Amino acid sequence: MKINESGTGYPLVLFHGWGFDQLIWETLTQQIAGRFTVYVVDLPGFGQSPVMTWNRFKTQILKQLPDRFALAGWSLGGLYATRLALESSPRVSHLINIASSPRFIKTDNWPGVEQRVLDTFFNELQRDPGGVRTRFIELQSQRQAPQTPACFLPSVEGLKAGLDVLANWDLRDKLHQLDIPVCYMFGRFDAITPRTTLTTMKILYPQFDYVLFPKASHMPFMSHQDAFISELERFIP
Numbered sequence: 001m002k003i004n005e006s007g008t009g010y011p012l013v014l015f016h017g018w019g020f021d022q023l024i025w026e027t028l029t030q031q032i033a034g035r036f037t038v039y040v041v042d043l044p045g046f047g048q049s050p051v052m053t054w055n056r057f058k059t060q061i062l063k064q065l066p067d068r069f070a071l072a073g074w075s076l077g078g079l080y081a082t083r084l085a086l087e088s089s090p091r092v093s094h095l096i097n098i099a100s101s102p103r104f105i106k107t108d109n110w111p112g113v114e115q116r117v118l119d120t121f122f123n124e125l126q127r128d129p130g131g132v133r134t135r136f137i138e139l140q141s142q143r144q145a146p147q148t149p150a151c152f153l154p155s156v157e158g159l160k161a162g163l164d165v166l167a168n169w170d171l172r173d174k175l176h177q178l179d180i181p182v183c184y185m186f187g188r189f190d191a192i193t194p195r196t197t198l199t200t201m202k203i204l205y206p207q208f209d210y211v212l213f214p215k216a217s218h219m220p221f222m223s224h225q226d227a228f229i230s231e232l233e234r235f236i237p
Contacts, residue, residue: 001060002048003041007033010236011069014040015077017099018162019125019132021047023151024074028221031229036236039065043080045158047151054083062088070236072096074221075192076162079104079169085182086174094236095182099193099218101201102171111196115167122163129153137219175205183209183235185228187216209235 004022006029016024022040029038042049044057052060061084071092073081078100085092106112124132130153154162175182182205186198198210211231213220221228 001042001044001050001052001057001064003039003061003064005037005039007036007038009034009036011066012036012038012236013065013069013071013081014038015043015071015073015080016041016046017075017077018166019046019121019129019154019159021151021154023047025221028225028229031225032232035233036070037066039069042152043077043162045161046154051155051157051161058084058087062091065091067091068093070094070096072098072232073100074098075100075218076166079165079171082171082175083169085180086171086177089178089180092180095178095180096232096235097182097184098221099185099187099190101193101197102175103169104166104193110172111194111200113192113194117192118163118166122159125154125159126156137222172204181209181235182207183211183231185211185213185220185231187213187218187220187223189215189217192218 002022014025016022021042025040029040032038041061045051068091071081071085078097081095082097082102085095101112103110104112106114184198184201186193186195188195195212198212201208202210213224213227216224
């Protein structure tokens, strides 16, 4: 498993989204390096981390992290972050979910994304992973994609494993067990994690902290970085 550390300050662990790897955080980590010691992780099947079971991932990552840390996950990474917080709560001090949800797939009583949307993205990533990711960043950031080092191309096996997590993990009931500070951040124009998720979650989980970036889509940590950092520093004082 690939983990990189940078900066000084309170430990903050970042989990990326589906189809990407830890390099998606590069611009953000440069901006918060004086406030946090940041640990960026390649999730199973992405970047330089091989596909692995959840239990193996949890065991390996906890061996490489501090005794106490804040944890933030974007999109797919939010599911990994939430499950890690649920199963290792003494280690996790704060949980932040960015454009994420405890259940990604839309149902009759839950807002989310249609399964066909994920299937289409999966097929496009197989054909042109680099091009699709660049176009995705441009669309979600509402500007030209920032310059980052070349990401590792995801394998078909890794994409399938991540898609399985998005399609099948459902952490809604277990969320009530969390007794640490939890924040969910949404973008108003997000088509993957719709803002109606925020409305539903406020009713079910009134104890959590919620943020809506009024002009953001699925990547507020890139498109509205200053506002995102302000919220991050507010939530982790």
